[in-house]
Amino acid sequence: MTGDGVNDAPALSQADVGIAVAVATDVAKASAGPVLTREGLGEILTAIKGSRSIYQRMQTWVLAMITRKAAIPPFLALALLVWGTFALTPLLVVLFMLLGDVATFALSKDNVIPSDKPDRWMVRSLVVNCLGFATVLFAFSGAVFWIARYGFGLSIGQTQTAAFLWLVFAGGQTALYLARARGVFWARPHPGRWLIWASVFDIAVAAVMANQGWLMTPISWAWMGALFGASPSSPPATRSGSPPPPSSTASPPPGSHEPPKRTTSQPDRQQGRPARPKERKECRAAHARAR
Amino acid sequence: MVLIAIVIIAAVVRSTALAITLPFALMLLVASVPVTLPAMFTMSSAMGARGLSKNGVLATRPSAIEDAASMDVLCADKTGTITRNQLTAGQVAPLGG
Numbered sequence: 257m258t259g260d261g262v263n264d265a266p267a268l269s270q271a272d273v274g275i276a277v278a279v280a281t282d283v284a285k286a287s288a289g290p291v292l293t294r295e296g297l298g299e300i301l302t303a304i305k306g307s308r309s310i311y312q313r314m315q316t317w318v319l320a321m322i323t324r325k326a327a328i329p330p331f332l333a334l335a336l337l338v339w340g341t342f343a344l345t346p347l348l349v350v351l352f353m354l355l356g357d358v359a360t361f362a363l364s365k366d367n368v369i370p371s372d373k374p375d376r377w378m379v380r381s382l383v384v385n386c387l388g389f390a391t392v393l394f395a396f397s398g399a400v401f402w403i404a405r406y407g408f409g410l411s412i413g414q415t416q417t418a419a420f421l422w423l424v425f426a427g428g429q430t431a432l433y434l435a436r437a438r439g440v441f442w443a444r445p446h447p448g449r450w451l452i453w454a455s456v457f458d459i460a461v462a463a464v465m466a467n468q469g470w471l472m473t474p475i476s477w478a479w480m481g482a483l484f485g486a487s488p489s490s491p492p493a494t495r496s497g498s499p500p501p502p503s504s505t506a507s508p509p510p511g512s513h514e515p516p517k518r519t520t521s522q523p524d525r526q527q528g529r530p531a532r533p534k535e536r537k538e539c540r541a542a543h544a545r546a547r
Numbered sequence: 548m549v550l551i552a553i554v555i556i557a558a559v560v561r562s563t564a565l566a567i568t569l570p571f572a573l574m575l576l577v578a579s580v581p582v583t584l585p586a587m588f589t590m591s592s593a594m595g596a597r598g599l600s601k602n603g604v605l606a607t608r609p610s611a612i613e614d615a616a617s618m619d620v621l622c623a624d625k626t627g628t629i630t631r632n633q634l635t636a637g638q639v640a641p642l643g644g
């Protein structure tokens with residue numbers, strides 16, 4: 257509802273969105289939500305576009321958040337129930353959430369394309385999408401933990417560090433970039449500057465802390481490279497991405513190409529595609545349903 | 548919640564020490580509560596409102612523009628009429644598109 261006069265004030269305050277125009281009386285402006293500061297009603301379009309952009313950012317946040325919440329507690333429980341250990345120390349859980357929030361806050365300045373239809377919270381399709389993502393994240397987290405602990409015989413502390421790094425890379429960053437994608441992830445709109453810097457910050461902080469052994473058992477750069485290389489890929493890449501045997505930790509692992517985030521290098525992409533495209537297709541389908 | 552229950556039951560069955568189970572239950576709880584939800588929504592709205600204020604839309608409250616995303620009917624007041632608490636459709640004029 258838009259209005260200008262004293263008599264519009266009750267309607268403006270009752271409306272879902274009460275908009276006061278530029279020349280409106282003070283009563284109308286006070287009872288309105290948005291107030292237009294230029295003549296005419298044209299700025300309502302700006303308001304709607306802005307609002308839908310905000311909605312898109314919130315939707316990304318919700319997707320990423322439900323994915324994490326649906327994947328990580330089961331992963332922690334799995335480690336305790338099946339392997340009888342903590343997958344992460346309580347401190348690492350808190351640290352992971354802290355780092356994750358740096359990136360998600362940067363989402364509020366992300367580039368988005370507002371949808372061309374009125375937005376509704378499609379709770380069912382959101383949850384279905386998230387469970388898809390979460391299942392993959394959960395399976396991979398379990399695999400990383402298992403491979404590190406029993407495949408390569410890392411100590412429990414090192415395995416926890418590896419799991420932490422994996423979650424920061426894959427659960428914190430990859431999941432976020434997949435969640436913000438509407439369609440294929442390299443399509444426009446490209447990630448905002450703040451989001452990219454937040455990711456770089458997260459990855460750098462996690463990597464340095466893991467290498468220096470601050471608050472956790474240190475692991476080598478080679479392991480980190482392997483985890484980082486594997487984070488945008490899928491099981492084949494995780495396996496052939498060859499985390500190095502513990503003895504040769506100094507040499508960089510042959511299969512881990514430190515790809516720039518989300519733009520996987522070509523070999524990884526070929527090996528690593530099978531799982532993700534399916535994810536994305538589901539995602540597209542659900543978004544199509546949402547429209 | 549279900550997970551915490553499962554873990555606690557498993558702990559009781561296996562008679563795991565309480566000192567291990569309790570921190571873990573707490574950990575699960577911390578990991579599954581979206582503590583940043585209000586902060587994130589407020590921040591998104593505030594950032595959006597700041598951008599809009601440069602483009603001729605001033606939000607009186609951060610949440611004011613949130614609902615505009617789901618708006619599908621716009622009622623515009625014509626100056627000089629008395630606004631009644633009742634909607635009447637006079638004529639429908641499709642604009643195409």
